[in-house]
Amino acid sequence: MADQLNILASGQIVPTSLHTEVQRSYLEYAMSVIVGRALPDVRDGLKPVHRRILYAMHELGLTPDRPYRKCARVVGDVLGKYHPHGDQAVYDALVRMVQTFSSRYPLLDGHGNFGSVDNDPPAAMRYTETRLSPISNEALLEDISEALVDFSDNFDSSQQEPVVLPTQLPNLLLNGSSGIAVGMATNIPPHNLGEVIDGLIALIDRPTLSDEELFRLVPGPDFPTGGEIIGTEGIYDAYRTGRGSIPVRGVSQFEEIRPGRGRQRRNAIVITELPYQVNKAGWIEKIAQLVNANKLDGIADIRDESDRDGMRVVIELKRETSGQRVLQDLYRMTPLQSNFGVIMLALDNGQPRQLPLREVMQAFLDFRETTLTRHYQHQLDKTENRLHILDGLLTALGNLDAIIDILRNAPDGTTAKQQFQQQFELSERQADAILAMPLRKLTGMERQGLETEYEEFTQRRDQLQRLLSDRRELLKAMKKGLRALKKKYGDSRRTRIQTEAEREEESQQIEDIIAEAVEEDTVVEFSQKGYVRRYSQRSYQRRQARLDADTNPKLHDAEEDLTIQVEAAVTTQEVLTLTRDGRAFTVSVEDIPANPRQGRGVPLVNLLPDSVPADADAVVTQLMINDSNLGQDLILVTRKGKIKRAPLREFTNLTGRGLTAMKVKTGDDLAYVTLAQAGDEVILGTSGGRLLRFPIDDDNLPIMGRAAQGPQGIRMGKHETLIGCVAVQGKNDCVLLMSAAGYGKRLPGEALRLAKRGDIGTQSFQFSQKTDHLVALTPAIPHTALTVLTSAERVAIVPIESVPRQGRTGECDRVVKPTKGETVTQVLTVTLPESSENQAASTEEE
Missing domain, CATH: 3.90.199.10 (Topoisomerase II, domain 5)
Structure with missing residues (x-):
């Protein structure tokens, strides 16, 4: 319409x-x-x-x-x-x-x-x-x-x-x-009255006060529920820009308690304060759920002993359990430590503006100066009006005989009023006041009272005129009022701010806890259906010795859940897990069940918070975080081609609620994640066979904030979809392409022209069938095998070297041959297992 x-x-x-x-x-x-x-x-x-x-x-x-x-x-x-x-x-x-x-x-x-x-x-x-x-x-x-x-x-x-x-x-x-x-x-966030007033007075005295001096006077928020602010970086960011994230945690202490008669004493963590706006009952319920799900160890009991005198939640620990370790787990997995996102947005002259601390305080001072000026002007007007009346009354008392004579001879009040104005040069209001004056005002005491009142109002008028004419006097009065309110309503700070020395000491304690933990070498396996399992190295070698390497290039029925990723790790490492809605979570390797009785292990989503849907497709990828890749960046790509670069270092030691890695709009989802670093190149592919290669630098792909969505990576046709994202380090690195009909080839990176992000790319795959389309773009890593899965749930394992290496316009060979109506749906790259002889030899050496 x-x-x-x-x-x-x-x-x-x-x-x-x-x-x-x-x-x-x-x-x-x-x-x-x-x-x-x-x-x-x-x-x-x-x-x-x-x-x-x-x-x-x-x-x-x-x-x-x-x-x-x-x-x-x-x-x-x-x-x-x-x-x-x-x-x-x-x-x-x-x-x-x-x-x-x-x-x-x-x-x-x-x-x-x-x-x-x-x-x-x-x-x-x-x-x-x-x-x-x-x-x-x-x-x-x-x-x-x-x-x-x-x-x-x-x-x-x-x-x-x-x-x-x-x-x-x-x-x-x-x-x-x-x-x-x-x-x-x-x-x-709320603040302490005394600190804010000190900051206001300092700004009145020194408008050019530096940010550092202002932040010393107003060191940070002061929440009504107390708590402890971790560090000052978030505070300073919020105060300088009007936006920031302030980490806040509850206040805890360790106590030795006797749970009941006949029972031995136990250590306990006692929580006396929670972060602002944290629901205590919901927090306790969250801890109970984590304990029941075996995600939080070392807790024997939890009791809420809060009363009208204050909060007291007792978390009773099991014997021989490290209290500091449990406390760190509570910080990481529950809202006992949470971030307060500061957005200092307010209406300024009717317009919404994001204001730093200085501008908020200055806006109040300007408003207070305006109201004080209007107040003093109003008081001055009232004072001058009263002085005007008093002047008329005193004039009448000074000429009392003449006033009485006029009143005695006047025919009515209007005539008397006119005669007062003419004879004594009085105003209409003064004349009205004389006519309304009672006889008792003629007494000596009343007359003295009028003179005293006239002197007081004269002094008050002079004082008000001085305040209105001299801005320094006005500001002095403003400061005096602020100090009086501080003395009357000021109180001590409730929220502690952790000092840098305390923060360093805590970091050392966490390092000691990690060092005390038994670092066991282990092997973690991730399966195609979303399961994860962990083995000790000895158990893994024995298990591998029983398995024959299946490198059958022909399609056959898949008898079990396929292993798609094998990682050697230690129990103190973390696994970064990214979900389709763009959120990131970390799972400790130690939390993955070891040597599972059920061969397939446990679903990875079961180790994530309840907010993640219990669906194997919810997890996009998982990465083992270690020292070798900590300096790299995450390249995140959505199904509709949005791309973003974020430092991997920002996604370590996450709390239980995780972090937003990429903002994903409705109708789109995170599809591909790869690791890369500045200087590498990224290749994106579409189902139509087009590939786009561009360098990873600040011009094409700058590092963006966690909540950003990211720009368009490659322009796609109306019926195209994104089928992969690969990071390569040099021109000789190859990628593998495979179509739904089973055709594939290895393509060197140098065969693709270097372009810019957002371009349309170049056609790099020649289809033998009109209905065919590209389904996979993966790295072609030497000495690996391809696991090819079809729509009929059949599988073929193909050595990478058996796939021919061709140029951009070269013809493709048929790697696997699906039956009629069957198509290739997924291609996975896994490391070829060692031969049985090598495994046996390594077992004998141990």
Whole structure:
């Protein structure tokens, strides 16, 4: 439909392009969500719903010295006057402002059940009560009026509501904020009040304060649940750019406990603090699941002994178990250590902006200076008005006989008023005040009181004029107010920041733990159906001695799960596993069951977190991480041809939740992963027989962040698919190509012209059949064998040397001959096993 008829209220019909109307409507919706719901204002740190709740409670008079009021009453007022949305959304926002484990400085004081750190839901709004907390009543709402901040109409123009609250503290930093808008999100951590005020005062005194000095005053976030921040790199990145990742872990200690009568003492790990926003009950359940699945060893029991005095989770250890090793496993596999992703996004002059720490603090100082100026100007106006009235009253008292004479002879008040103005040069307001003056003002005490009040207001006027005319005096007053609030509401830091010395000591402890672990030489096998098994070297040699090398080039029925990858390793190494949705996980070799009774082992997905689907196809590839490949890069390619380069070093020692290796869009998935390094070349192939070869450098394939999607690697035709990605180190390196009909050849890299990423490539495979297409592009490694699998679940093992070496236009030989209706579906490269004689000899030598 090319056009859409837009019918206006007047009855006029205006032809409108559909895409223009959709674009305009969606933009309006997006801005409504961004400005009106999801993002806080950089000035008062509040979203509209929080601002409206606080203002409605201020209007209801729910100050800290007044009784609590039902939350249902507050929610009703907010909905009826200011916030035309769901009552549950308002109540959820109210609850969060009460929760001491969600807000560093709660803005509301609650009475009743408002939930817990175990993610227990709060009671219904008809059961709970609330009122303003002292800090919000004094620091956010004091003297709120149209003189201090701008007001605007509510949704039906029946009420006025503040556009922003006249806050005296940077609430955006103190309590943080989180929200998801359209196409953007914010996640600002809470901070310590005293530290932030020290930073603000330093910026007032020295606007050119260096980042290093500012970060010393504001060293990092201060979460309400405590915890410990690991290192300062993430903090500094977030503070300098407005975006970063801060690793936070719980606080633990080792204790010796007696589990029960008659039982021996045992060591235990006691957790007293958890990272911010970690559900304690869910975390304990996660540990239990890992123990039951045999993924976490050394734990005998886990108990939650938390009470109203604080958190205490006791993890009882088995005898002769290393507590430090179990603790490191908890950090790696559970949310006991997690990353807080900082996105300091807020509305600045109505526009969403990502702001570094300095700009957030400066925006608050600018706003505070504006509100103070408006406040002092308002006070000056009131003071001058009062002085004007007092001047008239004192003039009347100084001419009392004449005033009385005018009053006695005037026919009415209007005449007397006019005579006052003419005879004594008074204003209309002064004359009205004289007429309204009671007789008691004529007494000596009252007269002295007026003179004293006049002197006080004169001094107050001079003081206000000095504050408004001299910016240095204004800033002094601002600092004085900040210091007073710090003295009243400041408290000590709850979240520790690990020093560099402590970090180095911990790294040494981890190295000692790894060194103490028995490094056993082992062999790991991965199968075609997604199973993994591990053998000791002696067991593996005995097993191989019983197996005959099957290098039958003819297709035959596959009798068992085929081994596709064999790796020699030690038990302290890690296996990097990448899944189709672009996530990366590490599995310790030690966690792979050794010498399995069932020959095929265990599914590899069973060793990954529960978030990975229990499907053999979920795993794309697995790589053994060792010192020889740690300096290389991962080349990741999706089925639709997106390609990305990422350092392998970033994917070691991952936590249980893993990391995003590549952003994969809906409808696409990660298909191929290979190792390479700068200076190598990558070859991509399509099902149409086209190959593209280009160098790996910063121009063609720069290193990208983990969440990036990557550019297009090769342009593909409408009905083409990507069939492989191979990294080669030189022109003489060969790749192997094989078609669905069983035709194949070895092609040297020098036969392909060197191009740029994103090109269309060159035709490199000549098909003998019109319906044929390419199914495999793999490295042609000497002294290896090809395992060819077909759609009929038949297999042939072909030595690589038996496949002819041809140029780009050379004809292909038929490597295997499928039957009618059967096609080659997969080609795997495996190392040829040693001969039985060599195996026997090696066994005898041992």
